[in-house]
Amino acid sequence: MEKWYVSAKKADFQKIAEKFHINQVTARIIRNRDVVGEEAIETYLHGSRGDLYPAAFLGGCREAADLLRAKIQEGKKIRIIGDYDIDGVNATYILYKGLKRLGAVVDYEIPDRMKDGYGLNIHLIQLAYEEGADTILTCDNGITAIPQIDYAKSLGMTVVVTDHHEPLFTYEERKDDVRDKKGTGVLEAERNLEKGVSDVSLEETPSETEKIWKLPKADVLIDPKLPDCPYPFKKICGATVAWKLIQMLYETAGLSQEEADCLLPYAGIATVGDVMDLEGENRILVKLALKALAHTDNLGLQALIRVNGLKPEDLTAYHIGFVIGPCINAGGRLDTAKRSLRLLLAETEGEAQILAEELKQLNDERKDLTAQGVEAAVEQIEHTPMGKDRVLVVYLPDCHESIAGIVAGRIRERYHKPVFVITKSEDGLKGSGRSIEAYSMFDEMIRCQELFSKFGGHPMAAGLSLPEENLSIFRRRINELCTLTEEDFIEKIMIDVPMPIDYITEELIEELHLLEPFGKGNTKPLFAEKNLCFLKAAILGRNRNVFKFLVQNRVGVSMEALYFGDIEGMEQYIREKFGDLEMEKLFQGRPNGVTLSVTYYPSVNEFRGSKSLQIVVQNYQ
Numbered sequence: 001m002e003k004w005y006v007s008a009k010k011a012d013f014q015k016i017a018e019k020f021h022i023n024q025v026t027a028r029i030i031r032n033r034d035v036v037g038e039e040a041i042e043t044y045l046h047g048s049r050g051d052l053y054p055a056a057f058l059g060g061c062r063e064a065a066d067l068l069r070a071k072i073q074e075g076k077k078i079r080i081i082g083d084y085d086i087d088g089v090n091a092t093y094i095l096y097k098g099l100k101r102l103g104a105v106v107d108y109e110i111p112d113r114m115k116d117g118y119g120l121n122i123h124l125i126q127l128a129y130e131e132g133a134d135t136i137l138t139c140d141n142g143i144t145a146i147p148q149i150d151y152a153k154s155l156g157m158t159v160v161v162t163d164h165h166e167p168l169f170t171y172e173e174r175k176d177d178v179r180d181k182k183g184t185g186v187l188e189a190e191r192n193l194e195k196g197v198s199d200v201s202l203e204e205t206p207s208e209t210e211k212i213w214k215l216p217k218a219d220v221l222i223d224p225k226l227p228d229c230p231y232p233f234k235k236i237c238g239a240t241v242a243w244k245l246i247q248m249l250y251e252t253a254g255l256s257q258e259e260a261d262c263l264l265p266y267a268g269i270a271t272v273g274d275v276m277d278l279e280g281e282n283r284i285l286v287k288l289a290l291k292a293l294a295h296t297d298n299l300g301l302q303a304l305i306r307v308n309g310l311k312p313e314d315l316t317a318y319h320i321g322f323v324i325g326p327c328i329n330a331g332g333r334l335d336t337a338k339r340s341l342r343l344l345l346a347e348t349e350g351e352a353q354i355l356a357e358e359l360k361q362l363n364d365e366r367k368d369l370t371a372q373g374v375e376a377a378v379e380q381i382e383h384t385p386m387g388k389d390r391v392l393v394v395y396l397p398d399c400h401e402s403i404a405g406i407v408a409g410r411i412r413e414r415y416h417k418p419v420f421v422i423t424k425s426e427d428g429l430k431g432s433g434r435s436i437e438a439y440s441m442f443d444e445m446i447r448c449q450e451l452f453s454k455f456g457g458h459p460m461a462a463g464l465s466l467p468e469e470n471l472s473i474f475r476r477r478i479n480e481l482c483t484l485t486e487e488d489f490i491e492k493i494m495i496d497v498p499m500p501i502d503y504i505t506e507e508l509i510e511e512l513h514l515l516e517p518f519g520k521g522n523t524k525p526l527f528a529e530k531n532l533c534f535l536k537a538a539i540l541g542r543n544r545n546v547f548k549f550l551v552q553n554r555v556g557v558s559m560e561a562l563y564f565g566d567i568e569g570m571e572q573y574i575r576e577k578f579g580d581l582e583m584e585k586l587f588q589g590r591p592n593g594v595t596l597s598v599t600y601y602p603s604v605n606e607f608r609g610s611k612s613l614q615i616v617v618q619n620y621q
Contacts, residue, residue, distance in 0.1 A: 001416075002491040002619065004528070004599070006498055007032040015574030020045060025503075026511050029496045029525045033279070033515075043166045045514055047284035055244040057253070059229035060222040064160050065248040067220060068137070071158070072104045076134035080108040081124055083140040083238070084332030086273035086325050086340075090266040091139035091162070091239040093344045098246035098263060102253055107133075107523050110337045113402050114425070117454065118463055120145040120460060125152045134158060140238030142216065142221050144456045149216040159218040162245055164238045165456055166225055166442050168214040170449075174600070209233035233281045235521075239270030240285065265289040265296065269419065272317050273325035275461075277521025286517045290315055300343035304328075315519035330362035333402035334369075366403060373399045373407035377421065378414070386475075390482045390489075391439075392417050393475040397424035405461065412436065416491045418444075420464070420478075422471060428453065433462040438488040446476045471605070495599055499527040502557035504613050512602075526618060529553055530597040532561075534574075537587040539567060547571075550589075551598075551615075557615055560605065560614040561598070596620045 009031050016027040035044045044053050071078055078099060082092030094110050099106040109124055111117065116124060119141030125148060135158040142149070142161035146168070149171060152159050213259055222241060224231040227574050236244075247260045268289020271282050278286060288494055294313045295300060301324075305312055307379045308323050315324075331340035339355060346352035381387045386394070392411065399407065404421040411419045412434040418441060422431035436439040440459040449455065451474050455464040466474060518524040535558065537552040547563040547570055563570060575583045578594050585592035600615035 002493050004495060004621070006495045006528075009034075011036070016041065022514070023508055023511055025497050025499065025508060026514065029512075029515060032494075032496050033522060034341075037429060043284075047287065049284075051230055051284055052281055055247040057082055058222060058224065058231045058241070058244050058248075059226060060220045061248045062252075063247055064162070064222055064245055065160070065252050067160065068099070068135070068245075068249060069102075069106075069252060070314055071135050072099070075105055076158075078104055078106045078135045078137055079128045079131075079133035080106065080137050081120060081128070082108060082110045082138075082143070082341075083119065084110055084113045084337035085140070085271040086328045087238045088140040088339050089328055089332070089340045089344070090270040090273075091237075091242040092341055094239055094242040094246055094263045094266050095137060095139055095162075096345075098242075098249060098260075101255075101259070102249060108341070110332070110341065112336060117430070117465065118456065120148040120152075123147060123149055125157070129155050134474070135160065135192075137243045138162060140164065142218070143221065143225075144216075146214060146216045149218050153217060153403075158302050159216075160220045161216065161218045162224045162238065162241045162323070162388060163221075164225065164236055164241050165223070166458065167223065167227075168456075168502060169211040169446065170214060172210055172212055179435055184248065196247070217320040225567070235277045235280070235282060237267070237270045237274045237282075239274075240267040240282075243267040251428060257398070265292045265560040267451070268293075269320055269325070269328075270385045270471045272320040272519060273328065275321075275520050278317065279516055279521040282515065283522055284483045286317055286519075290317070290320075290517060292429075298344060299352040300346040300355065303346070303349070303352035304343065304359065307353075307356045307360050307440070317519045321519060326366070327356075327359040327363045330359055330366050334362045365405075367410075370406050371404050372412045373403055373421070377407055377411050381411070381415065389475070389479050390417065390484050391423065391444075391478050392419045393471075393478065394419065394546045395429075395471060399489050400421045401425055401430045404430070405434065405463070408432050408434040416489050418482075418484075422466075424468075427463075428467050430465050431463070433464070435460045435462075436488070439482075439484055444478065444481060447481050448474065451477065493599060494526065497527050497567045498529065500529050500555070500557075501532075501551070501553050501559050501600075501602075501615060502555055504559075506604055506611070506613070509602050509604055509613075522537055524601055525597050527601065527615075528597065528599045531595050532598060534586055534592070534594040534596060537586045539571075549617075560612065561600070561617050562614060564616040565618075573620070 011031045013024045013027040017024045028045060030041060035041055080095050081094050082088040092110060096106060096108050113126060136152055137160045139162045141163055143165050149159050222245060224234045224236055243263055246263060250260045268286045271286050275556040276282050293315050296312060304324055304327055325560060328340045331337050340359060343352065343355040343359060346355060356517055373396060376396055380394055381392060386392065402425040404423050408419040408421040416436060418435045418439045420431050420433040422429050433441050441462045442457045442459055445455055445462055451466055451470045453465045455462065513524060532551040532553055533569055534549050534551055538548045540546040540548050544567060547567050549561040550558060551561045552558045574594060582592045582594055586594050598617045599619040600617050602615050605614045606613050
């Protein structure tokens with residue numbers, strides 16, 4: 001279910017259009033992205049390298065640089081421990097290349113998703129110690145690794161954490177905790193209730209007061225989400241944090257900014273791939289990264305772009321997010337993320353080509369496994385009482401744990417509810433969650449953290465491990481804690497500008513490129529027109545995955561329209577609303593009664609040297 005809304009944010013659009021030499025339509029879209037004031041608009045439209053924040057603003061960055069420089073000078077061995085996703089791989093690459101440039105004795109380790117799980121663990125620390133590492137440098141992990149870092153410190157190791165995830169916290173007093181007077185605690189009380197035992201006296205604790213932060217005792221912590229970090233923009237990814245540290249190291253070593261900027265594209269790739277908000281500094285970073293990738297000299301990236309049938313000069317954030325990024329992630333999902341890192345580090349074209357082909361093949365396999373997982377999840381939701389839950393906790397014991405997050409994302413899109421997909425692993429259960437805007441997943445997990453053996457994440461996504469016996473308790477408790485209303489489950493479609501298709505011009509479409517890159521936090525503009533007459537239809541593509549229409553508006557302007565969504569669903573919708581006969585007339589191009597309101601994005605179709613305007617339909621009703 002969805003509701004359409006028109007964004008009605010106010011501004012003097014004529015004045016903005018005249019000041020920045022843009023169309024008033026473009027001015028409205030910029031205002032809808034909450035970009036307000038001449039300076040902010042100028043940065044949004046024309047932001048450059050000079051608009052990125054200095055590394056010195058990032059708390060702990062200078063201290064970490066000083067410490068690492070001392071280790072380099074002393075010849076101490078530094079081990080980077082990253083993560084197995086696109087952010088961790090690129091962060092590891094940035095730190096490894098940067099430290100190598102400075103002459104460090106440095107190597108890296110990336111956890112095995114299946115064997116090691118996320119982030120630091122005792123095994124990896126012990127291995128680093130036994131292999132002579134003096135210093136552990138984390139990236140895209142570590143801020144919640146409190147006992148693991150305690151262990152590293154007990155061995156006399158130096159630990160520097162670079163991360164971007166939320167630190168752990170607890171509440172001094174929590175009104176929603178249920179504790180027994182005998183001190184048994186939440187978990188035992190929950191288990192007694194699960195078994196039907198009712199002789200335990202329970203009470204609520206006093207009202208919630210303040211957050212108590214739980215931070216690891218590393219030598220230096222760098223994370224923009226630390227409560228005392230002064231960094232102005234909190235939404236950077238782990239690879240960007242790593243890049244800032246290398247910037248600081250290069251600066252203190254007397255190396256040029258240009259040298260540090262050679263590593264910027266990898267922070268941009270990670271920003272898109274890790275689904276960071278494309279606003280503020282992130283948006284500028286990705287714009288710069290895409291410009292640099294158009295002529296990248298990285299053999300691995302060249303090969304990966306090539307095997308996916310792309311051209312470097314045509315890359316957009318979409319290609320990073322949905323083509324290149326998934327291939328890099330596929331290594332950590334179905335094999336080892338070290339394969340993806342070896343691709344980035346490849347020194348010959350032959351090696352790069354082999355690795356790129358392997359990663360593409362792994363990604364194709366991942367797509368098949370994802371489809372199977374989604375089908376199994378839908379079967380459960382549709383045919384069990386779980387479908388009525390406000391937070392979906394789907395147990396798929398046979399699902400490959402590496403794709404649990406992708407399956408959760410697909411289910412979230414389908415039902416517009418927060419979703420956890422739980423899988424069976426060797427040492428209990430593991431899962432990934434994907435959320436909706438109205439539900440901060442990480443904060444809600446904090447409220448029942450006693451159920452997990454390990455967890456972490458963001459408001460919109462999270463990962464967890466828990467004992468098998470806690471699964472049903474978790475499903476019940478996460479729903480009991482949920483305060484979402486029915487309104488929260490209705491997907492809101494926000495239209496930027498209601499615009500008749502006769503207003504579309506090539507000049508306007510070209511101007512809309514100023515608003516790129518598009519993605520989370522800076523969505524592609526959405527236009528709409530009511531009551532378009534559908535004159536003709538055809539289903540195209542080898543897999544019948546494109547609906548092509550000819551549409552006409554009330555002033556008689558006709559235009560081609562394409563739809564890439566659920567083709568069967570749209571055909572069924574038209575048949576139910578207008579009847580089979582009208583649908584058949586539509587396919588035959590005969591006069592019919594099919595009229596739909598649509599949201600769309602305009603584009604230019606180029607075919608055999610000629611250009612024509614078209615719209616790509618996003619929603620219909």
